[in-house]
Amino acid sequence: AKADGRNVYRFYHDELNKASIDKFNLLQLMRKALKNNEFQLYYQPKLQLSDQRVIGAEALLRWPQADGSMISPDEFIPLAESSGLIVEIGQWVLQQACLACSRWQQQGYDLTIAVNLSTVQFRDGKLEQQVQQALTAAALPAHSLEMELTESLLIGEGDNIAQQLSALHQLGIRISIDDFGTGYSNLGYLRRFNASRLKIDKSFILSLCLSERDEPLVRAIIQMSKSLGLKTVAEGIEDSATAAQLALLGCDEGQGFYWAKPLPETDFLGYVSAELMN
């Protein structure tokens, strides 16, 4: 179709540009992977810091390769975004994540699911409809679904996204601002985009117990978040000291390698049921 034509054009004109040819190949491979259902979702447990109870999971995209290796989302999501393919991939993610969470709830686990959203997914104005469809197909209540949007991606985005987010918010979906602290951290965004959660970027959490500079910053973010009536989430918690310090600072929720890496669904459920027995 149209997009293919443009990429073929680019391919011929940048023939000597190896990076561009690699991108062309990568895009073709991504299309094929989506068609053949090669992508997988991994689930990282999210915990309530006060009692370390598992309350949900973040769905993270994985692309397994024939040789057993894994292409990291950081390597293919940027191209999926610039090519527009993220719209279809993102829809697949939404559907799969809702189905998974619904399975967990049917097994009696009271868990929520968070998915990462690209602002490109707002461009055609069909996101609300896609979300509705995913929820209905999975029979999942809207309040069980959380959407994580990266702060830096919202910068410069206009009323269009704010309006669509407001509609999603009205459905009962929770909106969370991801990677908080790395962009401009404009507080106006929190209100404008109907956020109910603020996720402190892992760059501040990874060194929280090592660097004296991070503590006042993290403390300030948590206090500000509280005074705005938002929940605070910390990602990148790798040890018990960091978990304890964040709980002390009043951070509500957390996730990190200290508890678990992103896991395939069976392993995630194994983790959850083991935690419940403790």
Ligand code: C2E
């Ligand atoms: P993110 O949304 O900020 O996700 C958190 C990343 O931190 C994940 O990397 C996760 O594996 C990693 N992480 C979690 N706990 C720890 C920890 O304790 N220590 C360290 N060092 N890292 C930790 P991952 O899975 O490689 O994902 C990278 C990024 O790719 C994500 O960052 C997100 O921006 C993007 N991404 C992943 N899945 C999707 C998706 O389905 N859609 C979209 N649009 N983006 C996605």
Ligand code: CA
């Ligand atoms: Ca995220």
Ligand code: CA
């Ligand atoms: Ca993040």
Ligand code: CA
């Ligand atoms: Ca990130």
